[in-house]
Amino acid sequence: MPVDLSLVDAAAQLTFAVHEVLTRAAAELGLSVTQLRMLGILRDRTPTMASLADQLALDRSSVSGLVDRAATKGLVERAPSETDRRVVTVGLTAAGREAAVRIEAVVEPRIEALLESASAADQAALRRLAATLPSAV
Amino acid sequence: MPVDLSLVDAAAQLTFAVHEVLTRAAAELGLSVTQLRMLGILRDRTPTMASLADQLALDRSSVSGLVDRAATKGLVERAPSETDRRVVTVGLTAAGREAAVRIEAVVEPRIEALLESASAADQAALRRLAATLPSAV
DNA sequence: TCATATAGTTGGTGGTACCAACCATGTCAA
């Protein structure tokens, strides 16, 4: 049945399917995809607002609001930098860390289910391919 | 340098990278990613509102607004069904068709550039893998 | 020390997406 997809169409299809999974999972937990990404980033880091904006590829003002809303939910907290009084760093609270764990638990099986029909070799190729992306961290 | 990514992380990384490309490209043309998806769907179809909502996995009310805005820009137009007076179908206008072509011209080289570092074999794997997705059309 | 750059926030705009409520039309069963 499956038509032969162009590379671009394939990338788009996969992107929308994964995005869909993330959107649904986030919504179930009362979050947005962007908040989910932010929590993911904050799992291993405690960046400044500017650095967080860079990693999310968002305007700083967008991140201000994002952090505001997440802080209202008790997931993240701001802290002043000790070396530069202009700078604010953002980190997970205990509740935020729990939320990140819960997200992973919800998302992982769904993504795996999404890709389960692909061969192991093709899954491995996806892992390699993602590692070559310019933006790969 | 690239760390070995889990399947889930790989899918997420690729998704965000592609989504980013689509967001930027759409923004340059004064569109959103959703509008871009809609135009893509309408290239080969003239669905009803409900069917369009299904394909985009959106609420019908969301699609109402989406079509409203695209119609205001002259990209799509509604037409009443001849067989069921409740039903409205959506189709591209000439301008919408042009826009779809322009989008493709902008997006295609950027997605290819994004994936150019991957081996041809891995790119082929991505095409196969996308074809196995449950949602693949 | 004064000009300039940087970090972050605020306010305003427009788009996205949901839900609940609603009207019009269609369908099916009594």
Next chain:
DNA sequence: TTGACATGGTTGGTACCACCAACTATATGA
């Protein structure tokens, strides 16, 4: 055939997202 129910679409309200422009506070450096 008519009355109950289902379906298609829109509207109104809410919350969020993301941008830009303008602003304050702090840092830097000529």
